[in-house]
Amino acid sequence: MTAADVILMADRIRTMAAGPQPTALAVAGGTITAVGDRADARNWCGPGTEVLDLGSATITPGLVDGHAHPVMGIGLTRGVDLSHVRTLSALKDVLRNARRDGWLEGWGLDPNAFEGAPVTFAPLVEALGPDVPVFLRLFDAHSALASPRALELAGITGPRPFRSGASVVCGADGRPTGHLLELEAVELVRSILPEDCAADRRARLQDLMRRMAATGLTGANAMDFEEDSLELFRALEDDGDLPLRWRCAPFVMPGAELSHVVSLQAMSGRRWRVEGAKFMIDGTIDGGTAWLDEPDTHGESTACFWPDPEEYAEAARFLAGRGVPIVTHAIGDAGIRYVLDTFAGLPRLRVPHRIEHLETMPCDLVGRFAELDVTASMQPTHCTHYTRADHTDNWSRRLGKLRADRAFRARDLRDRGARLALGSDWPIAPFDPRGILAAARLRRPAGSPDVDPVLPEQALTARMALEGYTTQAAAAAGQPDAGRIAPGFRADLTAFALDPLTAEPDEFAESPVALTLVAGAIAHRA
Known part of the structure; x- marks a missing residue:
């Protein structure tokens, strides 16, 4: 046997396979070469072997986030963080105290902060007056709020036609309220904002990846490959290995050049590659742009994101016929049904x-x-x-009790044999998998025992939750050599201070990450 580059030992190694659980493993050339007990480790050593005994830690296969937006996200998270704002009073206070140099930008604003009132620029004007250009991203990244001055600078004076299901929300007088729904409408203002320099974007993306690795992530699925993604990934790899692996799916909008999407599939680096195409069949329930069988309580969410749904189906058939896996954002019941019907006619691929x-x-x-x-x-x-x-939240009020009671059906999907990958959708929600694993089990935020769980019958077991980041994530990516700990598998590994299968979820969410290993190299060490 080849001498190990690294030997890891710990009291618990969760292989995610049946049989005895080892306490030691060996890595060489980025691959797991042996598993066994601590006593076996002496047989794996060579003159250059690094031996790390992590004591009472628990080693698992490396965790993989099923859905994130790294490059898009570093642009979405500019300005002041509004994700903790819960009331209009708090919003106005934050805006008054925010530093600004020309534009005031913010992100993560929850529409529940409007306390049932329409989402308009009124609180922005109350806090800052009408002459400050303000651009705030709502938490879902599908909508934004612009001040009167921002609308003026963008030349927005009334409704606009769009190719997709986007809209400039206007009042009864035909004047914009500041609420911009979906990407094409949001882009009207975003396109005139000051741009970040390339060096700053590289630094922010590198910092994001390092922080992700420090939470135990060894890989993630990037649900975009737009803007300067190619330049950023290449520039970072010119400086060294990325702290985690990425699978990227370029975005496909109505009218997109599909042959270009096919050509992107050949692009890759040492720890990133393009594989797949990301569609949206609808928008969001909070914004009234989802595709539901019946209108929401506002009379909205009745249309597909694509002007002609068949155009989506044709695009999916074109790409799948050329070996491109199809990824589709579908939130509402009508949208999910249409996508499943479309997928029924597609060839089944390796991924x-x-x-x-x-x-x-x-x-x-x-x-x-x-x-x-x-x-x-x-x-x-x-x-x-x-x-x-x-x-009582905006999402549930829009849906009504019947549809809100059949929501986020994670356990039902697993119990019916579905493959279930879990993730964050960063920056829509935090990327830390410890809190997400806890939320999957608790159906409430980790660390908030006073909060009632949402549909607790949909809670996952500890093992199901961990599988969503390991074995199920690997199967979703068509990777037979990932997601478990066994000889011949990738040496992507995570070591936690607590055991994710036995620790209380709230406690696990706060537990340290001792080590993150990607391709046998240390990406994070406590």
């Missing part, structure tokens, strides 16, 4: 097609995921951070 978010759906759709071999990709903190058990 399965997948649907993201899946916020509300009736029972007849749940079983189709396993039948069609479609990956369900969900983000537990979308449920626990932005909805409430008593349905």
Whole structure:
């Protein structure tokens, strides 16, 4: 046997496979070469072997985030963090005290802060007057709020036609309220904002990856490959290995050049590659742009994001026919059904097609995921951070009790045999997998025992939750050599101070990460 580059030992090694659990493993050339007991380790050593005994820690396969937006996210998180704002009074206070140089930008604003009132620029004007250009991203990244001065600078004086389901929200007088729904409308203002320099974007992306590795992540699925993604990934790899692996799916909007999406599939680096195409079939329930079988309580969320749904289906068939896995954001019941119907006619590929978010759906759709071999990709903190058990939140009020009661059906999907990948959707929600694993089990935010769980019957077991970041994540990516700890598998490993399978979820969410290993190299060490 080749001498190990690294030997790891710990009281518990969760291989995610049946059989005895080892306490030591060896790594050489980025691959796990042996597993056994601590006593076996002496047989794996060579003159240059590094031996790390992590004591009472628990080693698991490296965790993989099922859905994140790294490059888009560093642009979405400019300005003041509004994710903790819960009232209009607090919003105005934050805006008054925020530093600004020309534009005032913010991100993460929850529409529940408007306390049932329409989302308009009124509180921005009350806090700052009408002459300050303000651009605030709402938490879902599908909508934004612009001040009167920002609208003026962008030349927005009334409604606009869009190719997709976007809109400039206007009042009864035909004047914009400041609320911009979906990407094309948001882009009207975003496009005139000051740009970050390339060096700053590289530094921010590198910092993001390092922070992700420090939480135990060894990989993630990037649900975009736009703007300067290629330049950023290449520039960072010119300076050394990335702290985690990335699978990138370029965004496909109505009217996109599909042959370009196919050509991107050949691009890769040492720890990143393009694989897949990311579509949206609808928008968000909070913004009234989801695609539901019946209108929401505001009479909205009745349309597909694509002007002609068949155009989406044709694009999916074109790409899948050329070996490109299809990834589709689908939140509402009508949208999920249409995507499943489309997937039923697509060729099955090595990497399965997948649907993201899946916020509300009736029972007849749940079983189709396993039948069609479609990956369900969900983000537990979308449920626990932005909805409430008593349905008093904006999301639930818009849906009404019937549809809010059949929401975020993670356990039903697993029980019906679906492959379920878990993730964060960063920057929509925090990327730390410890809090997400806890939320998947608790159906409430980690560290908040006073908060009632949302649909607790949909809670995952500890093992199901961990599988969502390991074995299920590997299967979703078509990677037979990942997601478990065994000889021949990738040496992507995470070591926690506490055991994710036995520790109390709230306690685990706060537990240290001792070590993160990617391809046998240390990406984080406490």
